[in-house]
Amino acid sequence: MKQFQAIRQAAYEANMQLPALGLVLFTFGNVSAADRAAGVFAIKPSGVPYSNLSPDAMVVVDFNGKVVDGTLRPSSDTLTHAVLYKHWENIGGIVHTHSTYATAWAQSQRDIPIYGTTHADHNTIDIPCATPMSDDLIAGNYEYQTGFQIMKALSDRSLTYEEIEMILVGNHAPFTWAATPAKAVYNSAVLEEIAKMAYLTEAINLQAPRLKDALIRKHYERKHGPDSYYGQ
């Protein structure tokens, strides 16, 4: 039996959710699934159409980005995944897409304001948009630096990766993460919907107010707080 079958399967299934949820055109996205005990993650091979994927096609890579198992070349964004897994001990899945509305916000270089409870059900703050990195870093180990760009955007806002599981990389596109790859994909779909709603909200009322703190706290707490009462 092929090694790392569990994360290959998890990464495969999560990757296949991206086209099913309308989050990717062609190969513009990738999901990885980590095996914390083994210190590796399985990730989509680079440039392979989703219809040609299989668990065996996934590439297994360690947290330094070295291929451990697999015959194909891993996603060109592999080093970004590796950096985040290495520094964030409690995540088990990462997603990168170029979903339309989230990418438009990233290109606009604006944080997505928290305008309603759909947003507050998932986050208590605006979705951060990381500042584009400096030219010398871009010319260097770009994908590796993208990981640090994401971490810096959080630390600049005094946020931990456990408080917010999604970000926009300025001029580029969104990344999301979570304890599992399936949950990270869920976060990508939620982000896309929040991005679309926020765009429409401003189009309908340019003076739309941010959600007030009491509603932010209430909606977040009822889903995620110690006394949460959402779900089974």
Next chain:
Amino acid sequence: MKQFQAIRQAAYEANMQLPALGLVLFTFGNVSAADRAAGVFAIKPSGVPYSNLSPDAMVVVDFNGKVVDGTLRPSSDTLTHAVLYKHWENIGGIVHTHSTYATAWAQSQRDIPIYGTTHADHNTIDIPCATPMSDDLIAGNYEYQTGFQIMKALSDRSLTYEEIEMILVGNHAPFTWAATPAKAVYNSAVLEEIAKMAYLTEAINLQAPRLKDALIRKHYERKHGPDSYYGQ
């Protein structure tokens, strides 16, 4: 045979219409179906994906929000449904969604102006957007208060729940209701379409006039008046 089979079946079928009509992402919505004689309603269980639902999974609750039958936890919005059923004697179904365009209007905290006959075929007035509730109410029994927030928005406008079967809860999302759960789902789909058309109307002509009274009356009356001639 399982108790309350009729409302379980009706609630199940109406809930399944939400993803079919494109009104929900993941579990962001719920429908309930009331049995007036028994003084209870069946509602979607909290956080359960639509693809996993069945009539038996529905939770039966009384009009005070107490679970009467069922093993799962009911929707986190159950108390809002309970309050409305308790106060509005002639409704048999309630729907809550976060449908994209209606939610964007709710986040914008604007009533949806009546711009055309598609709107007038269903309502003679602007769709109300209820003002967000005060912080102390939010911190209290939030979902229970949401029911009163909706009723207050109607009474502030001297409207009855029979004159208008849809509302936006400011910063949150829409609720609709009707004599049956199927009709309440229909109202949610109509509201989403009206919300999208109104957004586009203002984008095309910022000075677009409200529909004049003669057209409002004519279109509403031909569908709902004493001499209506629409339908079979």
Next chain:
Amino acid sequence: MKQFQAIRQAAYEANMQLPALGLVLFTFGNVSAADRAAGVFAIKPSGVPYSNLSPDAMVVVDFNGKVVDGTLRPSSDTLTHAVLYKHWENIGGIVHTHSTYATAWAQSQRDIPIYGTTHADHNTIDIPCATPMSDDLIAGNYEYQTGFQIMKALSDRSLTYEEIEMILVGNHAPFTWAATPAKAVYNSAVLEEIAKMAYLTEAINLQAPRLKDALIRKHYERKHGPDSYYGQ
């Protein structure tokens, strides 16, 4: 064999194209098919869901709006169809929808400017938006008057129904027509696409110029002129 089988079948098939092309929500649209020799047309029954339609369900009506054959009540817009068939001798099909973008333009009470060749492939002029009718006409025989409202909008612009096969009824929604019901449905889909493109064109460039005359003529002539070379 049921009478008027050919127009029943044609009307049925054309009506079923409306949901297939995404032009209607629920029952918000209708198509009719005329039999010129018999002086009648078959039209969708009022308020019946598309999924329940059949050729036999169509209602056959004469050009004065009197039901000639069929057990169901005809579309509430039947008198508008009747008036147009009576006055326009060369049309064989009429469509009414509330398609989203065309309806938004109608609600905006603006003609759709001719911005590109997609428009010019089908019309040489802006799509007219008929002025809402006066209150006394609305209170009278409304659907009958809608037919005259459409004809007046054309004559005000010195247009014949053969030069343009589509119109927006101000505050209401579009009507289209053609030699056959299938072609009239085609016109409705084209109108919706033109309406969406024109909306986006203005959003991208508020100063976007109208298409110049040479391009209007060229594109229209190559499809519809005496020396047309489009199609087989």
Next chain:
Amino acid sequence: MKQFQAIRQAAYEANMQLPALGLVLFTFGNVSAADRAAGVFAIKPSGVPYSNLSPDAMVVVDFNGKVVDGTLRPSSDTLTHAVLYKHWENIGGIVHTHSTYATAWAQSQRDIPIYGTTHADHNTIDIPCATPMSDDLIAGNYEYQTGFQIMKALSDRSLTYEEIEMILVGNHAPFTWAATPAKAVYNSAVLEEIAKMAYLTEAINLQAPRLKDALIRKHYERKHGPDSYYGQ
């Protein structure tokens, strides 16, 4: 066996991708596939619905636009394809669509600014919008001149057809090309997505900055440069 089977098959398959990718309404688009050795290309017949196409229905034409094989009339845009094949020696496929967002930019007569890495993954420059041609050229051999209009727009910007594989024809709609018809279809879908993202980017932030040079170079090089590391 029918002549030119390979390009008939390639053109057929590429044409069928247009409706599958949501790039055409009805017959508003066409793809051709060239056989460089034979000096001919296979192209969609004019005005034939996609559902009725087959490899045998394709029309084979030489680089002067003369039909070489096939019983149907070729696309009305055939001469544009012929001119481009004649002048651009290294392309094997051309696509023309009226896809919604790209056409809206063409109607707006604006180049599409490079706002993000989705764009830079495919091009290092703004997508050119060719100026509408002069009235005398329109009145002359219009489709033939459209080929020269496209080539002029590139030479005005000192671009070769190998540096950019997509263009907007002002007031009209997009054309794309590539070494193969499948890749040219890919380019059409990418262009439509870039066009939609750029529209949304400006709507979200009217002051959105163009992508900076370091990111343009990095993203383009990692996919297309001598040291590219995208794909297998």
